[in-house]
Amino acid sequence: MPKNVDLGFYNGDYPAWGLEKEFESFEVESRYFPSKVGGAPAWLDLQNLPLSTKLTCPHCSQQLVFLLQVYAPGSGARAFHRTIFVFICSNGSCWNKKSETVEDGSKVGLPVLVLRSQLSRENRFYPAEPPEERPGWRTDIVPQKFGTLCPVCGCRGDKSCGRCRQVSYCSQSHQKLDWKKGHKQECTENGKYGGPHTRVGFPEGLLEIEEEPEKDEKQNDIEDYKHLIDPTMEVEEAISEGVSEEEWNQVESGQTNDKASEKFNSRVRRAPQQIIRYQRSGEPLLCTFTVQLPQIPPCSKCGGQRSFEFQVMPQILCVLGLGLELQEAVDWGSIYIYTCNKDCDIEGYVEEFAAVLDFDKTNLPVMPQPEA
Template sequence: MAVNNKHDRIVDVGYINSCVEWRLGSRFFPSKVGGKPAWLDLKHIPDNLKCKECGKPCVFLCQVYAPIEDVESCFHRTIFIFVCRDPICCKENSSANFKVFRCQLKRRNNYFSFNPPIEKATWQPDVRAEHFLKLCAVCGARGQSHCGKCRKVNYCGREHQTLDWKAGHRNTCASDKASDRVVPHWLLPEFELITQPEDYESEGTHEDNESNTSEGTQEDNESNTSEETQLREYKRLVQENKAGMFHGDTSVDEHLLNMAGSEGDDVFLHYNSRIKQNPGHVLRYDRGGEPLWVSGAHVMEVPPCPNCGAPRVFEFQASDLVIQVLSTLLNHLGLDTVEKSIDWGTLLVYTVRGQL
C-alpha cells in the first residue's frame, strides 16, 4: 500500500480475486475478504468480537495488509474488520455493528521469517495461529471453550458452539471424525484482495485536454451529464411527490435513487464519477489523505483516539464491498430486502497517526 504526500498522492484501489486457499495464510501477509482471519500476531488474538448493538459474535469481513516500512514497529501491519451479520444492527452513520483492529510487528519477530516469503504451498505451512492458540472452529477467533463431550473442538462462545452442533458436529462428536470445521453459509465467501494504483483523470485534466477530447471521453462526459440530469429530475419528483413513476424502472441506478434528494448531490456526483473510472473496485487506500465521501449529508467529524487522545487520520475505505461479497449469501442470511440489509455507501477506516 502506498503512503503519499498530499501534493503527489497515489490512491491504491483494491479488487477481489479468486485464488488458491494456501495463498491466504498468515505466512504470506495477505489482504483478503471473507473466510477466517489470517492473523498477524499469532499469539495475541482479540477476543472481544461481539456486536455492540446485539451482543452476538461478528463475522470476519476483510483485512488489509498496510505496512509502514520506515517505522520499525510497523514493518508488518494489518487492519482487520468484523461486522455483525444481523441487518437490524446496521444503522445509518453508526459503526456499532463493526469491530476494527490494528496489529503490527517488527521485521524480526517470533513468527515470520526475516526474509520475504516464498510463494509456494509447501513453504513454512506450520506458521499459523492454530499452532500457538486454540481457535474457534466456526469463526477462527480465540477459542476459549471446547465441546464438553469430545473435547476436540474449540469455540469462542456458546453461540458458535450451538451453531456448529446444529450444522453437523452432533453427528461426529466423540468420533474419530470430530475436528475443526467451517459452518456452511455463516462465513463470508473468501477472496484475495489485490491492489493497484488508481487510474484517475482529474477534472482539471479534462479541461486542459478539451481541444483533444477523444470519442471515449465524450461518451464519459455524456454519461455524467445524463446521470446528473437524472438525479436532478428525481429530486424534483420527490419534492412533488411524483417519484413513484420511477418505481420498477431498471434504467435508474439504485444507488442514484438512494442518494437523490439529499443535500450532498454534488458530492455524490463527484464520488460516482471517480468510482466509475476504476470499475469494480471495492477498496480505496490513501493513508493520511481524504476519503471519497458518498454524500455531503454524511460527512462527519472524526473524534480523537479515546485511549491516547491523538488525532485519527484517514487510511482506507471499503466502497460497495457488501454488494460484491455478500450477493451469494443474501438468501441464506435473510438480507435480500431493502428494509433489512447489511449495506453502506462507503465504510471509512481511520487510524491513529502515532505508531507506538
C-alpha cells in the same frame, strides 16, 4: 501534491462480474501476509488474538463476521509488518440502529470493529526473509501453535466442548451451529473431532491493489472529441479538471448532497468494481454532504492523532451477497477507517476508529452492472 489513491479489487469467484478465483489457497494464509476478503482472518500476531467478547455486535451481541483485512506496512521498524482487520455484524437490523441514541444521549456503537496488528521484522512468528511462494513453505506458521481456534469462524476459541473436550469455540452460538451440522454424532468422551461441519463467513477472495486510473472511459471520450464540442457547453468534468482537490471540496461543502453524489460517481466510474479506496493520510471520498463525518478520536493506545487510511466501498455488498434490495439489509455508502498516525507500539490487536456514512436514499450511486 495529492497522494495517489490505490484501489482494491476482488480476486475470487463472482459470476455477476465475470470474476473467477485466480490464486492458490495457501496465498490467503498468515505466512503470506495477505490482503483479503471473507473466509477466516489471516491473523498477523499469531498468539495474542482478540477475545471473543471483543468480537461481538453492540446491538444484538452476536459474533461479528470477518469482512476484510489490508496488509499495509508502516514507516517505522516496529510496524514492518502491519495489518488492519475489519469485522461487521451481518444482521441487517443492527445497521438500521447505527444512528440511534441511548438514554444519556450518546451514540450506540456501530456494528463495525477495526483492529490493528503490527510486528517488527524480527519477531517470534515469522522469518525475516520474504516468504517463498510454494504450498509447502513454512506450513508450521499457524496460530494453532499458540492456542485453539473456533473451527466455525477461525477466531479465538476459548470455550471447550464440555463433553468431548476435543474442540473449542469462540461462542455458544457457533458451538450450536457445529453441533447441529455434525458434531452431535461424534461428540463422545473418546470421540475424534471431524469438523468443521459448518463455517460462518463471507465468500473468500484476495484483494488485488492497483493505482486509481486518472480518467474513466467517458472522460477519455471527451478528450478524444474535444475539438468537436461547442466551447460554450458546460462540461462539468472538463471544468473541474483544472481545480485543485482542496478548492473543489470547499466549493462542494456548501452545496447540496447532489454534489457529493456527483463527485462520488465520477470517481467510481474510473474503476466501477473497486471495493476499497486506500490513501493513508489522504482524503476520504465522501458519499454525502447531508451528514458529516464525526470528529475523529485520538488513538486509544497512545493518545496520538488518527488519520484516514482507507474506505470500504458499497460495491463489496454485491460481491458478498448482502442484498441491498432487502428491507433490513446490511448497507452503507462507505465505511471510513482511521488509524494511529504514529503506528504506536502494541502487542496483539488494538481497536482503531470506523465511521459510516449512508447515501441519500433519493440519490443512490450507479453500481457496476453484471456482465451479459
